[in-house]
Amino acid sequence: MQQKFAVVSKIAALSLFACFAAPVMAQSAGSVVVNVGWAHIAPNDSSTPLAFTYPVQKSDPLSGAGVDATNTLGVALNYFYTDNVVFAADLGVPPTYKLHGEGSLASVGEIGDAKQWAPTALVKYFFGNSKSKLRPYLGGGVTYVRYSDVELTSAFQQRVGGTIVALSQGKLPASLIPSIATSADLGSGFAPVITGGVSYEVSDNWYANFSLSYVKLKTEANLTTTYKGTVLAKSNTTLTLDPLVAFASVGYRF
Template sequence: MQQKFAVVSKIAALSLFACFAAPVMAQSAGSVVVNAGWAHITPNDSSTALTFTQPALGAIPGSGAGVSRTETLGISVNYFYTDNLAFTADLGVPPTYKLHGEGTLAAAGEIGTAKQWAPTGLVKYFFGDAKAKLRPYLGGGVTYVRYSDVELSTKFQQIIGAKFGTPAAVTTADLSSGFAPVITGGISYEITPQWYAGVSLSYVKLKTDANLTTLATKVGTVKSNTTLTLDPLVAFASIGYRF
């Protein structure tokens, strides 16, 4: 009996030792790594002139709009299909953009704000071995962008309304939704077999159409529009956990 117990004890001890001695495959096939961190968004912005289409009065010469930098909390879920190939879903708290007048609209200052929703799907290729502590990667994918809580400043609404003899006219705006391509690159560093630090830089090729509606009592409904180019660079610093 004692001999049997001794044999079982040795087998159990050897099994336990093997578990600790086996190499931990960090970012390997089947791994799920969730990152959370801070995203800094820098638009490379430009716009077309604000153009009145109803009535067809044409563009306001020299008018334009710009988009300010913004920040938000980002979340990235990475599933390693192989040791090198990962599928990623990028989510997070929708950032709020501030729009400001440029050119002949510069006097308006801040002309509006909008919240952006942009869930993103990416395919990433991680270089090096799954057990390497430092792994650079490149990737690409697509995002679907839509906007909510679009609000125009009182001063900007007054400027538009005054052109039609109704300074108190109410102007609302709608920003178009759509898909946009994304390219990304970054580095993942293994702190422990479960914890990671990551930095990345992504570029989004993004435009949106802003369609404005003004209710001017003297001339009725006024329609105008402009196209905003954002093309943002998104810098993301994060901490990740492997499940």
């Protein structure tokens, strides 16, 4: 009996030692990897002409707007559901987009700016296995985009005010232009995302990562022009952004 107990004890001790001695599989099922890094957002932008809908329906077919590239701090949370399938959430500091005039609005220069909030849910497939140091991946998902802190420049507001005075055919004097204010509201909504990238294991828990994502994104800008609280005109345009997002980051596995 004592001999059997001794054998069982030795087997248990060896099993426990094997558990501690076994290497921890990197990026395997159950792993959580948090990436933090730099995101460069480059819009493939276009727009429809600025169109007045109230009190008259008229558009400037030569007008347009463009969106400048921007940068921000990005954060990606990755949960390895299996060794290959990953559920991810992309977050980060909301970037600020700057809009500039094009066509007949080019002389205005900067039109305005806005912050964009775009939390993103993704499913990624990592190629290779948990022992692979270099793992390319592909994925897709959806983002919900909304905008805040939308501000229009005084130069653009005066340009809109001048257009409204001209459309009034003498009903509004030119002296009102400096006092005419225009505000904008940018529409929110869901947009599809596709992504691809590569992850490289630097050490047991640290990774270098680079990804490139494409977002199919457009938004409607609704403008309201007022004078001392009275609505003088309403106008709109549709902005297509369709940005490419390059994300270079460092990841840590928990």
